[in-house]
Amino acid sequence: MTASFQSNFPICKRPDVVIRAITKQSDFKSVLTLSQVCRNFRRKKIIHGIGESNLPNTNFTRILVSAMILQFDCMILKYDSEQKTDVIQYLDKENGVCDRMFEKKHTNLKGITALDLAMGDLERILKFQKTELNSLSVTVNWSPRDSTPVARLFPEKLKNVLKSKIIKTKNLNISAFRQSYFMAVIPFVDSEFLEKLSINRPDGFKRRDKDAFNLDMEEIVSTEQWKKLEQFDSGSYKFSPPLEQLVHFSNINVHLNSFLLKDLKFLRQAFSKSSNFKFISAIKS
Numbered sequence: 002m003t004a005s006f007q008s009n010f011p012i013c014k015r016p017d018v019v020i021r022a023i024t025k026q027s028d029f030k031s032v033l034t035l036s037q038v039c040r041n042f043r044r045k046k047i048i049h050g051i052g053e054s055n056l057p058n059t060n061f062t063r064i065l066v067s068a069m070i071l072q073f074d075c076m077i078l079k080y081d082s083e084q085k086t087d088v089i090q091y092l093d094k095e096n097g098v099c100d101r102m103f104e105k106k107h108t109n110l111k112g113i114t115a116l117d118l119a120m121g122d123l124e125r126i127l128k129f130q131k132t133e134l135n136s137l138s139v140t141v142n143w144s145p146r147d148s149t150p151v152a153r154l155f156p157e158k159l160k161n162v163l164k165s166k167i168i169k170t171k172n173l174n175i176s177a178f179r180q181s182y183f184m185a186v187i188p189f190v191d192s193e194f195l196e197k198l199s200i201n202r203p204d205g206f207k208r209r210d211k212d213a214f215n216l217d218m219e220e221i222v223s224t225e226q227w228k229k230l231e232q233f234d235s236g237s238y239k240f241s242p243p244l245e246q247l248v249h250f251s252n253i254n255v256h257l258n259s260f261l262l263k264d265l266k267f268l269r270q271a272f273s274k275s276s277n278f279k280f281i282s283a284i285k286s
Contacts, residue, residue: 184221235255
């Protein structure tokens, strides 16, 4: 009778200590699947109460966070390991329902948005990630004119997740349209591990958007991560940093708003003295 009772007793009704014990013995994918159907697994204190040393390692090599606006707000988490690539899609639907699709399974959840659900899962993914990433990518695929809730709230919610654990990654790729989006990510990446920063415009930008190709870099270049970078690629963005903030790179690809002969002479002299320098592409746009 006891065995029958235990097998039919819903896992989400069991005490937190039991749920923690189950989590310790599960791999990451099992825990994520359980979190789709068990509210206790979505509560932060369950994961936090276990202790990171007891969590299974995800061993991901790359994590992609993508936010876009289709007919409804949509979030996508994509993570790669050496074995395979997994994708989780979150879609806000009508009547306050969020649809999460993971391994072709749809789970409809009420009372939570796609953004909040995705950020909760991302926090769990990062808690389980104990090894260094090769790449972390964040893509915001809308234009500055969009004012939906996900567009307004995404930077702060992403920042709150990332600052809970410093991310160790070699490469950081960000596609966004405001400095605030970049600053929601860059300060929370381990500067001792980060080697390359790549930035770009999101696809949601149109050429008619005002200042679509210009980016204010004032806060970005003041971070510790920027100062310790080895490589930087500005993509299609134009900017005008003091040239002194570029000479520590070994590889750099930039589009500058202005580039005078004196600037060329300065860079040539600075890089000729650098033992680290390998390549520069500086284009006046």
